[in-house]
Amino acid sequence: MIGNEVITIDGLVGSGKSTTARLLAQRLGFRHLDTGAMYRVVALAASQDHILPNHEGKLKKLLEDLDIELLSCSESDIVILNGEDVSEAIRRPEISRIVGSFADQLVVRNFLVERQRGVGKFGGTVADGRDMASVVFPDADFKFRMVADIDERSRRRHTELLSKGIEAEYLQVREDIHRRDIEDASRDYGELSSTDDIVEIDTSNWTIEEQVQNIYSLIVSNREKIKS
Numbered sequence: 277m278i279g280n281e282v283i284t285i286d287g288l289v290g291s292g293k294s295t296t297a298r299l300l301a302q303r304l305g306f307r308h309l310d311t312g313a314m315y316r317v318v319a320l321a322a323s324q325d326h327i328l329p330n331h332e333g334k335l336k337k338l339l340e341d342l343d344i345e346l347l348s349c350s351e352s353d354i355v356i357l358n359g360e361d362v363s364e365a366i367r368r369p370e371i372s373r374i375v376g377s378f379a380d381q382l383v384v385r386n387f388l389v390e391r392q393r394g395v396g397k398f399g400g401t402v403a404d405g406r407d408m409a410s411v412v413f414p415d416a417d418f419k420f421r422m423v424a425d426i427d428e429r430s431r432r433r434h435t436e437l438l439s440k441g442i443e444a445e446y447l448q449v450r451e452d453i454h455r456r457d458i459e460d461a462s463r464d465y466g467e468l469s470s471t472d473d474i475v476e477i478d479t480s481n482w483t484i485e486e487q488v489q490n491i492y493s494l495i496v497s498n499r500e501k502i503k504s
């Protein structure tokens with residue numbers, strides 16, 4: 277329905293998908309669903325309880341008791357785990373290093389995919405992640421896939437970490453992104469969406485504002501086409 281659509285933005289680490297999705301959601305008056313943040317919360321909660329990715333029973337129990345809230349704010353999203361603000365903790369490099377192993381667990385994916393669909397079912401949602409277009413919202417009204425070259429993605433992620441007061445070396449960030457690209461490419465679940473109806477956007481030479489404006493314009497012009 278026009279004005280109440282589900283919009284998906286999939287992309288690799290550092291492609292700018294989450295920031296673009298947050299700003300686009302603000303502009304459209306939609307909610308932003310950052311699904312990477314949900315996987316990160318699971319990894320953080322599990323590591324706090326010393327649960328490993330292959331501890332299926334313990335993970336199941338952890339998920340049943342998990343209280344996650346995603347709040348949209350103008351500057352950034354706030355992520356609450358069991359009443360505590362973990363927005364910064366879930367972005368720490370040590371969580372980035374382990375999150376993929378938790379996101380690979382079917383028990384985690386099934387649980388989070390259901391939660392994500394629950395958020396999107398009323399429309400008015402911009403959801404970002406890896407498998408939004410292919411698995412979570414195959415009937416989404418607009419599907420975008422953002423790509424950018426690895427140097428640009430590493431530069432963006434490095435700047436983002438520093439701006440959050442998290443110390444990081446550029447070369448280490450690039451190495452982590454390279455490793456996670458390889459991990460991402462060889463996953464059984466949560467593969468980067470590739471559907472016939474996805475619009476691929478290469479953002480290597482664009483600022484975040486340009487990315488948001490371009491996607492926004494595509495949505496508005498498509499809405500006008502539908503109306504006429």
Ligand code: DC
Pocket residue numbers: 289311312313315316375376377379404405406407408465466
């Ligand atoms: O986008 P991100 O770096 O915040 O994602 C964190 C991790 O979660 C990353 O290993 C990929 C995984 N992920 C996923 O498997 N499926 C999603 N829909 C979103 C993220």
